[in-house]
Structure formats: C-alpha cells, structure tokens
Amino acid sequence: MVYVEASVRRPQMITAARRAMARDGVAKTSMRSVAAEAGVPLGTLQYAFRSKEQLLRAVIEDVVDEITRVLRQSAEGEAGLANAIRSGIQSFWSTLVAGGTDLQTMQYELTTYALRASGQEGLARWQYERYASVVAEWCQHAAHVAGETCTIPFGRLARLIVATVDGLIIQYVCDPNPSRSAEDLDAAIAMLVAAAGVRPAAAPRGSS
Template sequence: MAYVKASERRGQIVTATRAVLERDGVAGTTLRAVAAEADIPLGTLHYVFPSRDLLLTAVTEDIAGDVAALLGAVVDLGGGLEQAIRGGLAGYWEQMVVGGRGLLLVQYELLTHALRTPGMENLARWQVDGYTSVVGAWCRQAAEAAGETCAVPYDTLARVMVANVNGLILQYLSDPDPDRSSADLAAMTEMLVHLASPRPVEGAGS
C-alpha cells in the first residue's frame, strides 16, 4: 500500500464516513463500514480514529467547515449586512437544503446521537455553537466591511438565524414543498433583516 500523509488519510476517512452516514445513517455507520468505503484496512482506520465517537466528531467539524466555506463563497461581504443575510440564506438554502437532503439528515442524526450518548453532550453543544459562531462571525465581517452596525448583538442575530433555518429545514424534510418553503424563507429573511436593522456607524465617512 502506498504511503499516504496522515492529513490526507484523515480527510479520506472523513469523506468516506460522510458517504456512509448519508447512505446508512448513524446506526449503520460502523468503523468496518467506513474502512470498506475508504478502501483501507480496519487497523489503519483505528490508528487515525481510535473510536467511532472521535470519527463522528471529525465529521461534525468537517460539515461546519463546509457551511463556513459556502457562506464565504456565495456573498460579497463588502455589500453590507443586509445583502449578506439575503444572499447567504438564499445560497445556503439552494445548495445545502434543496440539493442536500442526505447531508441534512446526517446533521440531525449526529445531533440526536450526541444528545443520547453519555459523554458526547459537548459535541451536541459544539455542533450548535459551531454553526452559530460561523454565522455570527460572517455577519460581523459583512457589517464591519461596509461600516455598519447591527441593532442586536451578532451572537443573538446568529442564534436566531440558525434556529429559524433549522425549523424551516425540518419542515422541508417532512414536506418538501418548494413553493411554500421559498415563501417561508423569504418571510424569515425579511424578519432577520428587520432584526439586524443595519445602519451606518455614526460619524463614518464624515
């Protein structure tokens, strides 16, 4: 077997785990199934990830990284906070929700698994806080780049945004009606823009 750098091997295993999770769910994601998907010996997998919980934690971190990358790619942060909210929500919904039912189920299954597994409660908290932190930093960056302020603390805006998006996602997963979900997303976007009420920093540009 050719030598593979540890960082590359880790990424290979995480990618394989995500594929197994989307296909078989958390219950069916065993280390043996992941090793088979990655086409590596089980011993190699155990060396990189000694336990399934460590592997699931790595997957959770990887998905959060995807969300951060998506938000950074779909919106020009120099356009201000309102544009970031509108563009970010639209882009996230189109790419991660409409085009990613399997991944959404994985995220919710991972959260439930963490809440139900003694010793993994911190992962559940990290999953929610991780998404909130990503969104809050992204909103702050957009506002500051445009010389704006936000009417509420950025972490408050981010928590409300994440909570509302999660609610719409659950509705969409249960009943994927594109017209209804688009209308609900538009209404939620207006609510969040109003909550943020971005305005120029006093004295900026004067």
C-alpha cells in the same frame, strides 16, 4: 498497499464517514463500516480517529467548513449585512438543502445520536456552537466591511439565523415543497433582517 500521506488519507476517511452515515444512519455506522467504505484497514482509521466521537467531531467540522465556503462565496462583504444575510441564506439553501436532504438528515441524526449516547451530550452542544460561530463571524465581517452595525449582538443574531433556518430545513426534509419553502424562506429572511436592525456604525469622535 500504496502509501498515502496522512494529510490526504484523513480527508478521504472523513468523506467516507459522511457517505456511510448518510446511507446507513449515524447510529448504525461503525468504525469498521467507515474503514470498509474508505478502503483502509480498521487500524489505519483508528490511528487517525481513536474513537467514534473523534470521527463524528471531524465530520461535523467538515460540514461546518462546507457551510463556511458557501457563505463566503455568496456575496461581497461591501454590499452590507442585510445583503449578506439574504444572499448567504439563499445560497446555503440552494446549495446544501434543495439539492438533496441526505446531508441535512445526517446532521440531525448526529445531534440526536449525541444527545442519546451516554457521555456524548457535549458533542451536540459543540455542533451548534460551531454553526452559530461561523454565522456570527460571517455577519460581523459583512457589517464591518460595509461600515455597519446591528442592534443586537452578532452572537444572538447568529443563533436566530441558525434556529430559523433549522426549522425550515426540518419541514423541508419531512415534506419537500420547493415553492412553499421559497416563500417561507423569503419571509424568514425579511424577519431576520428586521431583527438585525442594520444601521451605520457610529463615527469616531472628532471625525468630520
């Protein structure tokens, strides 16, 4: 067998896990099936990920990284927080939702699997904490660069964004309707921008 560096092998195994989970479902995907999908011995997979929970965490982190890349590529920070919310959500939707629902279905299965599996409840909490953390950092960066702030904490704004988009995704997964979803997404973005209450940051004392 050709030797492959662990730094290369690990992402390959995570990608294989995502494929297997999207195809077979999270609950039915085993360490053995992921090893077969990746074309590696089971022992190699277990060396990198000692348990299914560790593998699931790696899959969630990989999805979070993908979302982060989409948000960072969606808009220039100098355009302000309102524009970041609008362009970021639209880019996320067109890139990770409208093109196919397998990824989103897998994410929901990850959540329900963790909530139902004994001792795994913390994984579901961590999953949504990571989603909200990425969105909060993205919003805060856009506001800071543009010299803005918002009327609610960035953490709360992020949770509202995640919850709102999450609900629209569930509806789209159950009943894909591009035109209706586009209208609903526009309305949701307008509500989120209004909730943010974007305003110029206060000038430092003594500045003119």
